[in-house]
Amino acid sequence: MRKMGILVLCLAVAVGFSSMAAAKTLKIGTLSPLTGPYAQDGTDILQGVKTAVAVFQKAGGIPGYKIEVIPGDSACDGGKATMAANNLINQGVNGVVGAYCSSATIPSSVPLNEANIIQITPASTHTDVTARGFKQIFRMCPRDDVQAWSTVKFLEDGLKVKTLALIDDRQTYTVGLTENITKFVNEDKKIKIVALEHITPGDKDFTAVLTKLKKLNPDAIYMGVYQPEGSLMVRQAKALGIKATLLSEDAVYHPKFIEVGGKAAEGTFLTYAKAPDTPERRNFEKTYKKMWNAQAIGSYGYYAYDSAMVFMEAVKKAGTTDTNKVAATIRDNTWNGVSGKIKFDEKGDRKLAHIIWIVKDGKFVPYWDPMTEKYF
Amino acid sequence: MDTSSFLVQQLINALFLGSIYALIALGYTMVYGIIELINFAHGELFTAGAFIGLIVLAALQKYGFVQTHFVLTLFLVFGMAMAYVGVLGVAIEHVAYKPLRNASRLAAILSALGMSIFLSNGMMLSQGVSDRAYPALFGLKGITIIGARITYGQVFIIILSLLLMVALNMFVNWTKLGKAMRATAQNQVMARMLGINIDRTIRVTFIIGPALGAAAGVMVGMYYGSVRFDMGFIYMIKAFAAAILGGIGSIPGAVLGGMIIGGVEVAWSAFLPSAWKDVTTFIVLILVLYFKPSGILGEDVSETRV
Numbered sequence: 248m249r250k251m252g253i254l255v256l257c258l259a260v261a262v263g264f265s266s267m268a269a270a271k272t273l274k275i276g277t278l279s280p281l282t283g284p285y286a287q288d289g290t291d292i293l294q295g296v297k298t299a300v301a302v303f304q305k306a307g308g309i310p311g312y313k314i315e316v317i318p319g320d321s322a323c324d325g326g327k328a329t330m331a332a333n334n335l336i337n338q339g340v341n342g343v344v345g346a347y348c349s350s351a352t353i354p355s356s357v358p359l360n361e362a363n364i365i366q367i368t369p370a371s372t373h374t375d376v377t378a379r380g381f382k383q384i385f386r387m388c389p390r391d392d393v394q395a396w397s398t399v400k401f402l403e404d405g406l407k408v409k410t411l412a413l414i415d416d417r418q419t420y421t422v423g424l425t426e427n428i429t430k431f432v433n434e435d436k437k438i439k440i441v442a443l444e445h446i447t448p449g450d451k452d453f454t455a456v457l458t459k460l461k462k463l464n465p466d467a468i469y470m471g472v473y474q475p476e477g478s479l480m481v482r483q484a485k486a487l488g489i490k491a492t493l494l495s496e497d498a499v500y501h502p503k504f505i506e507v508g509g510k511a512a513e514g515t516f517l518t519y520a521k522a523p524d525t526p527e528r529r530n531f532e533k534t535y536k537k538m539w540n541a542q543a544i545g546s547y548g549y550y551a552y553d554s555a556m557v558f559m560e561a562v563k564k565a566g567t568t569d570t571n572k573v574a575a576t577i578r579d580n581t582w583n584g585v586s587g588k589i590k591f592d593e594k595g596d597r598k599l600a601h602i603i604w605i606v607k608d609g610k611f612v613p614y615w616d617p618m619t620e621k622y623f
Numbered sequence: 624m625d626t627s628s629f630l631v632q633q634l635i636n637a638l639f640l641g642s643i644y645a646l647i648a649l650g651y652t653m654v655y656g657i658i659e660l661i662n663f664a665h666g667e668l669f670t671a672g673a674f675i676g677l678i679v680l681a682a683l684q685k686y687g688f689v690q691t692h693f694v695l696t697l698f699l700v701f702g703m704a705m706a707y708v709g710v711l712g713v714a715i716e717h718v719a720y721k722p723l724r725n726a727s728r729l730a731a732i733l734s735a736l737g738m739s740i741f742l743s744n745g746m747m748l749s750q751g752v753s754d755r756a757y758p759a760l761f762g763l764k765g766i767t768i769i770g771a772r773i774t775y776g777q778v779f780i781i782i783l784s785l786l787l788m789v790a791l792n793m794f795v796n797w798t799k800l801g802k803a804m805r806a807t808a809q810n811q812v813m814a815r816m817l818g819i820n821i822d823r824t825i826r827v828t829f830i831i832g833p834a835l836g837a838a839a840g841v842m843v844g845m846y847y848g849s850v851r852f853d854m855g856f857i858y859m860i861k862a863f864a865a866a867i868l869g870g871i872g873s874i875p876g877a878v879l880g881g882m883i884i885g886g887v888e889v890a891w892s893a894f895l896p897s898a899w900k901d902v903t904t905f906i907v908l909i910l911v912l913y914f915k916p917s918g919i920l921g922e923d924v925s926e927t928r929v
Contacts, residue, residue, distance in 0.1 A: 282752070446897065455637075455892035455897075461629075479847050508848075
């Protein structure tokens with residue numbers, strides 16, 4: 248019994264200390280894969296958040312607050328992400344930017360919701376992330392069904408294809424995309440889906456599946472994968488002499504895709520949001536490249552920067568770190584981000600549409616806008 | 624694409640994948656044959672080979688050497704990668720395995736696992752977490768046989784890996800050192816009594832096995848166009864399965880096992896739902912081990928270990 252008493256006392260002291268510390272420091276946790284195959288995107292996210300803190304503090308910060316970034320490694324794994332989220336909660340974070348893979352974000356958001364901590368995901372596009380009625384979760388990037396809608400619209404009205412083959416890697420994010428595409432295509436009945444194939448994340452050889460698709464000879468092949476597999480897939484498709492139009496999504500939209508894919512990446516279509524060129528955006532790009540000695544910025548660096556920025560601005564505006572008030576501030580205001588105007592709806596989703604990009608001469612070039620059905 | 628060209632194309636895919644698995648499996652099987660240790664660091668040695676190849680290739684390309692001396696470039700890239708990783712293999716043996724040669728087998732296996740983690744993280748810290756692009760040596764050009772396409776890069780890799788396998792077989796069967804290796808594998812104590820330098824024989828094994836892994840690493844980098852610090856893991860699992868399937872300790876077994884694993888993988892993806900591809904590899908492995916525990920070409924354990 249006495250031991251119990253000491254334990255309670257220790258706990259009380261510990262809680263007391265952590266709340267005392269929190270009164271002076273604004274702690275921003277990040278959740279992103281810092282190890283494993285998606286460590287590149289995960290590092291982009293962490294660096295984006297750290298850049299935001301640096302820029303924000305240079306512009307004055309929040310008077311009386313020190314801002315600290317606590318990195319968490321989600322490893323694109325539900326279990327590890329949940330452990331990392333609990334670790335962040337124990338360290339008394341006020342807000343979390345992350346995670347990356349939808350399959351890590353959804354489980355890790357449960358303890359964060361229970362602890363009532365603001366979570367802004369810069370990258371997870373699965374509809375379930377914001378569809379569970381959580382009041383403190385926001386999403387900086389467009390949703391799967393929005394992305395799938397843009398893709399299907401482009402296939403039907405832009406490319407006017409008749410047959411389509413789908414590939415995914417059986418992860419939450421990519422399956423969400425192929426399911427939504429299948430749904431939209433079947434509703435419109437303009438395109439016939441001839442195959443749905445699966446690959447294993449981390450594999451390097453997809454020639455067996457691609458040969459199968461070559462035999463079916465579809466007009467277009469949709470690659471629901473992440474960048475490392477996407478780069479390899481376009482190379483192997485071209486080496487096999489596949490003539491079908493190749494399409495992919497925002498997880499492949501990364502400078503590394505072109506670097507590794509090389510000539511084979513040319514002509515690939517990708518869905519990704521287009522942001523207006525603003526002084527803030529240029530300032531961010533300059534600071535980021537200088538801070539991290541980087542030549543190019545990964546696509547999630549932008550969203551991560553905006554996520555951290557909106558959180559810090561909201562805390563400043565609300566004048567408190569109280570989650571309910573900060574969440575209301577985030578929801579009720581329109582923010583200027585480097586990825587465009589930011590306005591969240593009731594669910595925590597942002598109104599942001601994808602456009603179609605094409606890889607041309609080693610660069611991502613805007614190609615078609617599904618909203619206006621116009622070419623750039 | 625008609626059915627016959629589809630089959631030929633899948634056969635080429637399988638042959639290509641199989642020869643890479645076989646080359647890596649050889650490293651496992653040789654080390655196991657000699658000191659009965661599963662060298663878990665082999666996957667990382669494979670990755671290290673790919674990185675050295677990349678470094679050499681990038682340096683040669685920078686000075687325009689690739690265009691002027693194409694064949695010499697290939698020799699240099701493969702030679703340097705194999706030499707470096709061969710030395711690394713010997714170093715690992717000396718540091719991590721030799722002191723444990725008379726300890727329990729479990730201790731050596733743990734040491735191998737530790738070495739694997741150490742090397743993997745070392746490469747992550749020194750080479751970064753992201754994909755590194757490999758300069759394209761062969762491009763996407765190729766030839767068409769019965770409607771199936773094979774690129775020059777694939778032709779080169781299949782021929783080189785077959786050559787390496789034949790050379791290894793000749794070395795083990797026809798040279799004095801090879802004879803010493805076979806003797807050591809059969810009975811270390813007896814071999815030592817007959818005047819064979821066991822330490823040297825083990826060292827040679829730890830040069831050849833990892834060097835073959837390094838060659839496979841360079842091939843993978845060259846063909847697929849990218850390397851990453853953790854790419855050895857998946858190849859390690861497949862090659863390990865191949866070595867066991869063919870009968871661990873047997874050199875022709877490793878080649879056969881690699882080809883079977885590559886073939887089964889491609890065949891499954893080609894004809895059945897691709898979602899279950901990785902399961903099949905291990906179903907085949909379990910079935911073979913159930914009916915023939917020593918592997919397809921493995922020797923009967925009870926006979927050799929008396």
